[in-house]
Each structure stands twice: as C-alpha cells, then as structure tokens.
Amino acid sequence: MKLFTKSIILIAFLTLGYSLSSTAQCLEFAKVKGFAKLDTSKYIPDGRLNSITLSEGDNVDVYKPFFRGRKYKVVVVGQESLKKVDFQVVNFQRQVIFDSKKGNTNNSWEFESEKNQNLIIHVDIPKGAEGGNPKTGCVAVVVGFAQK
C-alpha cells in the first residue's frame, strides 16, 4: 500500500514536471520562431502569445479582433516534428478569407483590414501516415501590426 502511494506521487510529479517543461519549451519556441518570421523590424508583436501543443490530425481556432485601417501580419509556425502546419483565416460565418495552402504563402499573411471584424485563425495539422504514431509538436500563432 505504501509502495502504491509512493508510486502515485512519483507519477504525479513526473507528469507535472514533463508538462511544465513542455509548455515552457513551446512558449520559447513561439517567441523565437514566431518573432523571426513576423519580421519585427516591420511589425510590432501584438503582445499575445498564442501557442499550443498539437498532434497530427489536431486543429485549433484562435479568435481575434482586427480593426479597420490597420495593417497586420499573421504568422503560424510549427516545430520540426510536425511535418506540415496549415492555416486558414475565416470569418464568423466560417467563410474562408485566406488559405495558406493556396500560393506561396510561407505560412504568413499580410493584409490591411478594411473593416472591424472578429476573425478566426484556424490551424490544422494534417494527419500523418496511416498506422504510425501521430507526431506531436508546438504550434504558435503570432500576430503583429504595422505602425502608422
């Protein structure tokens, strides 16, 4: 019984420690890779760090307001363990406004918002090879605005 209790405590500590270090790594990745791709000489990061650990076949929606007359750059980066990371920007009617798979987008989108709108950045990790274990990795959505 004593051994069982010890075992539970050990599992709890190991799992918590792994989870914290994995989140920390993900956040660091988001800052380093995300900022580099954002090009902070042109765009000021908006101050939010949207990062999450995803597996192949997973997806995430990031809801975000965009304001009329402002120039934005949306960047999505994924860790190397994830072979492919796609993203679409859709409105609240789920109509696609931008698709990273169309054209040579380099997983970023620069645009000027013509109106005030809440948009959804939909990030999708395509499924991996059948039968294999799904790969897991950190994904970050970084948004910057151009100074007037």
Next chain:
Amino acid sequence: MKQFGQLTTYFFILALFFTISSCGGTAESTENLGNENTDNTEKLEKAKTILHSLPAPVDIASILFEEPGAEFNKEILNPIENSKKYNGNKDLALNLGIYTADLSYAGFFKQNQVTLNYIKTTKEIANNLGISNSFDNKHLELINNNQVDKAAMQKIISESFMNTDAYLQQNDRPEVLTLILVGGWIEAQYLATKLTNGSTTEKPELVQRIVDQSLTLELMFALFDDFEKSENIMALKPSFSKLKNSYKKMNGGLTPDNYKEFCTLIEEIRTEYVI
C-alpha cells in the same frame, strides 16, 4: 527478492509515465461541433480547441491613441501611490492590467520617465502576484538612457507582456491572465474617453475608435463563458452587460447622450477597480 519487486514496480511506473506523456492532447477548452454544415466547401468546420485571444493593453493603446487628437495627459493615469492599496489576486490582477495600459499609453507618447515609473509599479504588482521577469533589465536601461524610439518602446512593452502571458500560461493561471486583460482594456477605454471630454464632436476619430471596441467586448463575453466556475470573472459580468447595452445603443446611432452615458459607465467600472 523484495528489492527486485520494487525495481519492477518502478520500471512499470516509468513506462506508464512515458505512455501518458506521449499521448499529447491539449489543455484548453474544447468545443465539439460534429454536426457543422459541410455542404458548402468554402465553409470550414470549427476546431476541437478554441482560444479567445483578447488584445493586450499595448495593442489597444496603439489602436486608440494613434488617432489624431489623442495626446498625453499624466493626470488621468491611475496614480502610482494607489498600488499599495491592492491586495488579493483579483484586485492585483485587474490593476496590473490598468497600470500596463497606463504605461502603454505613456510609452506610446514616449514619456520615458513616466513609462519607467509605471514599469517599476507593474513589476511590484507582478511580483505580488507571483509573476517574475516581466521586463528585461537591458530594456529598462535603454528606456532610461533615452535610446528607444516609439516603435522600439512599443516592442519592449509588447514583449514584456508576452513574458507575463507566457508565465501565466505555463503555470496554468488563465483566470489571472483574463483579469489583467480586462483591467487593461477598461483602463485604455477610460483614458480614451477622458481625452474626448465626453464629447462626440471634439475628437470624432478617437470616439469612433472607442465605439469600434465593441468588437473586443464581443470576444470578451465569449471568453467569460470559459470561466463559468470562476467567481472573480463572473463577478465582472453584470457591469460588462451594462457596457454591452451601451455599445448597442451607440452602434444603433451615436448621440451625445448615449456617448456620455457610456463614458460615465466606463468611469464607474474603472473607479470600482482602482478603488
């Protein structure tokens, strides 16, 4: 034999741990919408995981204060001396947001000394909330030596807020993060309304930017739904519902009366937070 048994058990535990760890998965709130209409190929299904990304105070400040007519006025900031009054996570977090909006406003107008003073205050409050390393010392030195332009100042403030954001995510404290964002948003709106003197005609572009913020409020309500079990967040809802109604009136047609009513409401909420 007993030792062998113990070793086998620990091996089993480690194997179990690595199995659990490799399962992946996400910790955020989930929404399953399997019945989404997929007839229209141009429409995209909702994701399993939803993140509501409310704007950071530095972002709101740049939206509001880049409008012509916006200027710096130190008198409308929450005085630094007030910081000693705040206790408890809710008050500390809301006022960390408020002071962050104040320093973003001061930073936007390159008021270096005021910005530095407010950075020191936010660092103290952040420490009281158990948040460390929000501002990098080398950045503080650059501001102190007047070596930053407006864009660089905004980047410093933005990056420091990202550090706070990251720290709170890492330590699973989304309630505190939300309170900071709410406090920052209210303060930015308060500062902007003060600059308009409650008039729709003095600085019409700034008034329009204030009204545009109904978009953020819409998102804020969606975020509140993720915190139904949080007393601190739910306690904010009644006053924000009043704000929602006020926005509705202004979006239906902006008048001097409904704008004045909105300004009063923002001031009342802010007064409640800064005490």
